Amino acid sequence: MATGTRRAQRRTEALSRERIVEAAVELLDAAGESGLTFRVLTERLATGPGAIYWHVANKGELLVAATDAVVADALAAESAGSPREEVHAVALGLFSAIDAHPWLAAQLLLQLSRSPGGPVTPRILESLGRRVRALGVPEEHWFTATSVLMHYVLGAAGQNAANSQVTEPDADRAEFLAATAEAWEALDPAEYETTRAMAGQMSEHDDREQFLAGIDLVLAGVAALYPGGRA
Amino acid sequence: MATGTRRAQRRTEALSRERIVEAAVELLDAAGESGLTFRVLTERLATGPGAIYWHVANKGELLVAATDAVVADALAAESAGSPREEVHAVALGLFSAIDAHPWLAAQLLLQLSRSPGGPVTPRILESLGRRVRALGVPEEHWFTATSVLMHYVLGAAGQNAANSQVTEPDADRAEFLAATAEAWEALDPAEYETTRAMAGQMSEHDDREQFLAGIDLVLAGVAALYPGGRA
DNA sequence: TTCCATATTGGAACGGCGCTCCAGATGTGT
DNA sequence: ACACATCTGGAGCGCCGTTCCAATATGGAA
Numbered sequence: 361m362a363t364g365t366r367r368a369q370r371r372t373e374a375l376s377r378e379r380i381v382e383a384a385v386e387l388l389d390a391a392g393e394s395g396l397t398f399r400v401l402t403e404r405l406a407t408g409p410g411a412i413y414w415h416v417a418n419k420g421e422l423l424v425a426a427t428d429a430v431v432a433d434a435l436a437a438e439s440a441g442s443p444r445e446e447v448h449a450v451a452l453g454l455f456s457a458i459d460a461h462p463w464l465a466a467q468l469l470l471q472l473s474r475s476p477g478g479p480v481t482p483r484i485l486e487s488l489g490r491r492v493r494a495l496g497v498p499e500e501h502w503f504t505a506t507s508v509l510m511h512y513v514l515g516a517a518g519q520n521a522a523n524s525q526v527t528e529p530d531a532d533r534a535e536f537l538a539a540t541a542e543a544w545e546a547l548d549p550a551e552y553e554t555t556r557a558m559a560g561q562m563s564e565h566d567d568r569e570q571f572l573a574g575i576d577l578v579l580a581g582v583a584a585l586y587p588g589g590r591a
Numbered sequence: 592m593a594t595g596t597r598r599a600q601r602r603t604e605a606l607s608r609e610r611i612v613e614a615a616v617e618l619l620d621a622a623g624e625s626g627l628t629f630r631v632l633t634e635r636l637a638t639g640p641g642a643i644y645w646h647v648a649n650k651g652e653l654l655v656a657a658t659d660a661v662v663a664d665a666l667a668a669e670s671a672g673s674p675r676e677e678v679h680a681v682a683l684g685l686f687s688a689i690d691a692h693p694w695l696a697a698q699l700l701l702q703l704s705r706s707p708g709g710p711v712t713p714r715i716l717e718s719l720g721r722r723v724r725a726l727g728v729p730e731e732h733w734f735t736a737t738s739v740l741m742h743y744v745l746g747a748a749g750q751n752a753a754n755s756q757v758t759e760p761d762a763d764r765a766e767f768l769a770a771t772a773e774a775w776e777a778l779d780p781a782e783y784e785t786t787r788a789m790a791g792q793m794s795e796h797d798d799r800e801q802f803l804a805g806i807d808l809v810l811a812g813v814a815a816l817y818p819g820g821r822a
Numbered sequence: 823t824t825c826c827a828t829a830t831t832g833g834a835a836c837g838g839c840g841c842t843c844c845a846g847a848t849g850t851g852t
Numbered sequence: 853a854c855a856c857a858t859c860t861g862g863a864g865c866g867c868c869g870t871t872c873c874a875a876t877a878t879g880g881a882a
Contacts, residue, residue, distance in 0.1 A: 374859095375860080398839080399838080399840095402861080408860065408861025408862055409841070409862085410841095410843080410860065410861055410862080413842080414859060418840075418841075419839095465704050466700075466705065469701070469704065473697060473750050477770070477774045482775055482778055485789065489786060499792075501804075502792065503792045503793055504805050504808055506789065508739075508747075511746025512739050515700070515745065518703075518704035519703060519742075522706070523707075539708065543708045552713055555716045555720060557730060558733050561730075562734055570734075574738055576816075577812045578812055580815040581809055581810070581812025581813075581815065584812065629869060630867080630869095638831070638832060639832025639834095640833085640870070641831065641833080641871085641872080641873085644871085645829085649869075
């Protein structure tokens, strides 16, 4: 025999939790939440369900792992600037990740409100919490300020992702916004007066601008309640 | 024959969309999201799937209808007071509804970010929007302010509902909070420094107080950005 | 009252899902 | 070379949402 041991020589790359999660993210990106199935996953990885279940407990855990992987990546980018700029950067990072992975919004909202013990909640809480801290918020109000920020970021980004997704792939995004606004404006004028008024503004503004306006509203509240901080 | 016509005399009450939605809500309340199944629904209503599908298009529509019914009920109560008090009242109404129907949070978040055209989004948007309007916010910022408020209310209430639910029925609610806080505090101290600090505060405060503190933070932002309004 | 078109019912069955079971292949330490 | 733990993948189970359709109830016209 030659010096190199002949060993291994697998037909395919060895199965691993990493490879499974990676494939799961690809399937989710390609076909949405219903596109992730153990059957197509086994086909994609050229294996059987038993092999996958050896590395992953169940589908829920797989979804958590996929979510965590994407979020970790989105929060990885370091930024430097004023606390306000940093909050913007983190928020836009999550916004972009949700925009690129439309299934992410629902997963984040579900995992946040179902199992705060999972890995995702602390990751986001920490990333935003540090910036809130840097804003000069007193410690006993960190949680309040960070909560408001986090729930708004995820909720608004999720709603935006829905807008870019529901329409036909080639259809203009504005078309869907118009459809939603139209649906709202078709409501009983007396009962939905304010909603109808808001429908117009919604489609006028640029997405990220509108998104950041909400963040600045929260930051204004922080500055008002805890003056002395540096924004 | 007597004066009263003998007519009808069904074995059971006539099936109707209302009765189906009502039963769906009961099943969701009793056993959570996975407790709502067409099989147990047919059993409960003593009928077959075909009968149900005559009144309801599919499970998604049933979930939307159930969500809408509960939300409409929660928002029905009229309140009078300062705009700030009214915002508090609406927010607490949703908070209580989510607390009483733990499945509601996930449904609201999903429906809000998946199909803003549905009946639920405008209902909440209108109820909060009117109060935001009364705060003196200029029209072009109604949507921004209402969005922030809405996403926070639903996100925070949902997270709270998870806390009251995950533990064993008889176990004290504080136990779960402690568990979450503990899980967070067990994280790498260097990497999750801020999260650990927040974990403590989370379990110290009363739920609704903590919840309202977030709302007041948003209202402070509104007051700061749009002075001249009356709170 | 009789009759019939229409509205409504519920049971059987289908395909697909998450998941379990387990016999065998594969790799490792002695 | 052998025994043992790790890892694989195919067969199949129970349950799901949903469809199909023959049977039944209903209400207006004759």
